[in-house]
Amino acid sequence: MTVIVAFVSQKGGVGKSTLARALAREATFGGVNVKIADLDTQQGTSVDWHRLRLSRGIEPTISVEAFSSSSHALAASEGFDLLIIDGPARTSQATLEIASAANLIVQPSGTSRDDLVPAVREFHALINESIPHERLVFSLNRVGTAAEESSARRYLEKAGYHVLEGFLRDRPAYRQAQNGGKAITETYYSKLNKQSNALIQSLIDRIPTYG
Template sequence: MPLIVSFLSQKGGVGKSTLARALAAVSSTGHLRVKLADLDVQQQTAVRWGKARKQRVSALPIEIGAFRSFEDALEDSDAFDLIIVDTPGHTSAATGTVARASHVVVVPTSATIDDLYPTVLLLHALEEIGISRNRLAIALCRVLEPGEEKTARDYVDAAGYELLPGFIPERATYRSAQNRGQALTEAVDAADDDPTNLLIEGLLRKIAAQSAAGKRKG
């Protein structure tokens, strides 16, 4: 069975699809067979990005599709090493199903209390249905200035959840890159200490740790 990483949120516009696409792009460079499953059949953000990406000769291939259900997205799961699930920008009856099947559940949020509060509520709800905290992580996105990071980290620490290192700054270059079918990790040659690189590296470590834990249990 492939690794499954899902991106969930209580609301749209917090960086969920941005992170899902970045993880797909980075993972494809490691010669993994990657599938990006877009469960928002109305918006189809990932699918539209994938069409733009196909026009870029240098872009590594990523299997991208829109699916009406999580079960449909898993039909050919044996053909992939990693399935990334980009869910709609709201919770639904399917949220629990996706989370239970996922090795890692990522909940992106901005640094505002308006987004942090429902993020923590969502994590509480996931724990209540049996999702362990070691499978959960918050990713900080759309940060306007570094000072916002401390406020967010203090809030998440008080709630007792894991906030991945780094963050995604709000940059026009990122928006332009995604319009061209690039992931934000492909937008610029960033330094090793760039907050975006730190976030993606932290997410990869989280996934690797959960993969190893799953193999030990197996």
């Protein structure tokens, strides 16, 4: 049975596709048969990243495909161990459809109040639609300082949600890696790779098949 991990967000630019790609890379590297379903038909960032990765011959090869709806993505999941849904960049009816099908829903957020408040509202809305609380998890991305991370973590935990261990710092090397078709776990800097790997491992530990 295919396990489904969905990445959703209430705004663009918070690192949804970044995490989806990194999870896909690490799971594929570990021998898991993975597919990324890119549902952001306007941006298509994961599909573009996949093409760049293929053109540069970067291993491991990761299966990525664009879909117009979650139902189409789910229909194409047969034969894969893990389906990673890279959801639309804004909240929509599709967000609920994705969340209803997923075993785990991950919402990345920055550390500012402008990021955190709408993100919590998004998960509250899913709970109001009967999405189980235990399926919802936050990831802190684009963090500037440890103090910012600690404050944001306290806010999200006080709101009643689990936050992945570790966090993703705002570093140019992460952007450079992705610009070259790599994941955030494939930078040229071992310290940054160690930090991003810790975050992704925390995510893997929450997935039912792997946890």
